[in-house]
Amino acid sequence: MTNVGIIGMGSYLPEKVMTNHDFEKILDTSDEWITEMTGIKERRFAEDNIDTSDMAVIAAKRAMENSGVTKDDIDMIIVATSTPDHHFPTVANIVQSKLELNHVPSFDQAAACTGFIYGLATAYNYIKAGTYKKVLVIGADKLSKKIDFDDQSTAILFGDGASAAIVGEVSEGYGIKSFELGSNGDGGKWLYDDKDTKYIKMNGREVFKFAVRIMGELSVSVTEKADMTSEDIDMLIPHQANIRIMESARKRMNLPREKMSETIQLYGNTSAASIPISIEHEVKHNKIKDGDNIVLVGFGGGLTWGAVCMTWGK
Numbered sequence: 001m002t003n004v005g006i007i008g009m010g011s012y013l014p015e016k017v018m019t020n021h022d023f024e025k026i027l028d029t030s031d032e033w034i035t036e037m038t039g040i041k042e043r044r045f046a047e048d049n050i051d052t053s054d055m056a057v058i059a060a061k062r063a064m065e066n067s068g069v070t071k072d073d074i075d076m077i078i079v080a081t082s083t084p085d086h087h088f089p090t091v092a093n094i095v096q097s098k099l100e101l102n103h104v105p106s107f108d109q110a111a112a113c114t115g116f117i118y119g120l121a122t123a124y125n126y127i128k129a130g131t132y133k134k135v136l137v138i139g140a141d142k143l144s145k146k147i148d149f150d151d152q153s154t155a156i157l158f159g160d161g162a163s164a165a166i167v168g169e170v171s172e173g174y175g176i177k178s179f180e181l182g183s184n185g186d187g188g189k190w191l192y193d194d195k196d197t198k199y200i201k202m203n204g205r206e207v208f209k210f211a212v213r214i215m216g217e218l219s220v221s222v223t224e225k226a227d228m229t230s231e232d233i234d235m236l237i238p239h240q241a242n243i244r245i246m247e248s249a250r251k252r253m254n255l256p257r258e259k260m261s262e263t264i265q266l267y268g269n270t271s272a273a274s275i276p277i278s279i280e281h282e283v284k285h286n287k288i289k290d291g292d293n294i295v296l297v298g299f300g301g302g303l304t305w306g307a308v309c310m311t312w313g314k
């Protein structure tokens, strides 16, 4: 039986830090309000000359270096993004070219903030089927180019970043044990990019209610599907949308706070990049170790949702 998991990762976060205090200078807001309502303290914004593909390329390069994978090993490229440089060529096409990878299939997959989970599940199935051996899955978003800086409730939420995973065959006992994906287009009206202004529009209250319900339900169901209980889970990695939403999922799973990944304070909501950035962060800080069971869970515009339960290691 083929076991499929993540064999290496790499991330890129822009250097420019935008703190809550910086927002106090341009918006009617305060560090206290943002911290209390979202958990965010600061986020990174890419410079004008850095687009989504530039971040994706650096993250992918780092993932390949960290996993010892060469150009010839990559059989397919999937980029989860809702802020591509262009609709075509896709970010994945640009990554293929800039990293001089073979002429393998490359495409963008849009599922907003759930994109990385969708990408991981897609790669899993291609590898399970025996079609490909190694798939480069990247979550990359430059949300700062979609922010309406006059909208106090959305402007403060988002940040830019990218993170990449090499998905491939792993040893017995490791890898993805279960996943779940879903969508409901009826909720599209609550979170979308406006056709005219190109800015993100959001009904924060509705998205919040939906997210609290789905994140808890999904965390539990994907764990059960893997024949595990919350006691088996070493780390919950929720989409970093809002600390209160993340906390509701953690409590539903009965996990102590140290078993939940929190990078939201540093990076805000980086959309499709948020979950892989968090995994990479925890692995780097030795919080996720070989053999740990982890649950990834996310939701996003669409509305979309998804979760993965996996055993870390290769």
Ligand code: UT7
Pocket (backbone or CB within 6 Å): 028, 029, 030, 033, 034, 037, 038, 113, 152, 153, 154, 156, 157, 203, 204, 205, 207, 208, 211, 241, 242, 245, 269, 271, 299, 300, 301
């Ligand atoms: O991946 C994308 C997923 N999106 C999310 O996860 C968003 C989920 N939703 C949320 O996190 C919350 O809706 C927010 C934190 C974004 C906003 O909280 P809210 O309680 O839904 O705020 P609201 O927009 O309904 O506004 C409530 C009050 C208003 O004041 P009044 O009219 O009650 O006096 C706003 O003016 O909060 C005020 N407000 C702010 N005050 C200071 C809204 N944004 C801000 C702000 N600073 N940035």
